[in-house]
Amino acid sequence: MKKNVDLPSYEEVIETFKKSFNQVNDEELNQLFFNNNSKLYTRGEDIYHQGRRINGCYFIYSGVVKVFQTGGEGKEQIIRFARKGDLIGFRSVINQELACTSAKTVDNAILYYIPSSILIKLLKTNPEFSYQIIRLVCKELGESNCYITDIAQKTVKERLAEILTMLISDFGLDDDKVLQITITREELANMVGTATESVIRLLSEFKTEKIIETKGRKLRILNPRILSEIAKSY
Amino acid sequence: MKKNVDLPSYEEVIETFKKSFNQVNDEELNQLFFNNNSKLYTRGEDIYHQGRRINGCYFIYSGVVKVFQTGGEGKEQIIRFARKGDLIGFRSVINQELACTSAKTVDNAILYYIPSSILIKLLKTNPEFSYQIIRLVCKELGESNCYITDIAQKTVKERLAEILTMLISDFGLDDDKVLQITITREELANMVGTATESVIRLLSEFKTEKIIETKGRKLRILNPRILSEIAKSY
DNA sequence: CGCTCTTTTGATCGGAGTCAAAGTCGGTGG
């Protein structure tokens, strides 16, 4: 587990950033990344914390980050998993309010910090970039709205199948059909919005139905099709 | 119920629009509203429909509109109530995809139709307006995310108290403490994400606890404080 | 004035949460 990871060069960060946001010119890129403050985070490290002040957002160069809210009883609700090329924390920056989510790494990750002032200046001066951000936020809003309906109307089984389907399409399977993101049962439960034990029982069901196999935290998806069948229910 | 409502003049629409979006100049306003196509909708009328193509968005000059999704079993999940000064439908316009919500009037309403092309042009050429829209969407996204956590973790009673609290702050009470929006029990249930009968039972509880009184669809809120106490639970 | 839609109350059932306990895995240090 003690891989020696090199931090990316200026050029590598910019290359990755351009893949997500292609409307930013060289001078602006330079402003965003001139002081190259990328940082390596190891699994489980806090990036920012709900209720705290947040003075900038983070661009994910590599790794996986969970964005979540902590409810009344201290239970996490995972809003999304963010990965390479994603921007996190900008919502609170833009609204200039305390962070209303927390973010924590799920996998070793390299993040690049972007101060509020630079992001906001870019938004106010570059309409094309601004438009890309609008589309991005609108997309997330659409997803959130759909998830409200799902969580209000679907059974836990349907939602679990849906989350698995989503993880498959976001993170993919390897040649051996193993899902390329490793998360605990609890994290899966916090994503689905249910108890850990319920997730475990349903995964067992899926196993007896030959839809998946499990080995520790590795999930082998034998039949993605049926999962998305179960998920939709309409 | 057969009030004769006059459609607003060009100046009146613009006046109302400026209160919500103050970064739009006169020429742009003229482009938005030059053909004055406002329309009166009566209660229960469809504005746009989930899954259909949508070629523009709507500015609400007056009245109340519910924005909702229809789930698998045909059950509505209300995402929000929009009112005077709000813009609806722009999310799907911006993402150039089929509407992923439906909208219907809850109260007689006057809406102003804004074609996609004009909205998008405005977004791409006016960075200040664009920035206002970003903030608006970010705000909605924050609210949606919070609601995901609530619906996943809170009891129906807490959520009902929360929705009532929200309705009070959005629509207000009159001198007689009567909530200034009139909705059916079913709509309330579809907002909370529960069954109509559950809402009715909980409202009865609130009545015996002297927190509210009901007369038909009129809700008199005797003790808003306790409602928000019940709602938060943390 | 009757018809339909909405509201209310009652009875029942089941999904999913909670609590408890046993089993498993991986990492650490002796």
Next chain:
DNA sequence: CCACCGACTTTGACTCCGATCAAAAGAGCG
């Protein structure tokens, strides 16, 4: 190298919130 420890996973038993079904009472409208 192996034994131990803590964290995670699994299974079982029990409980209860809230959904569903059913039916009566009330309200709004043509």
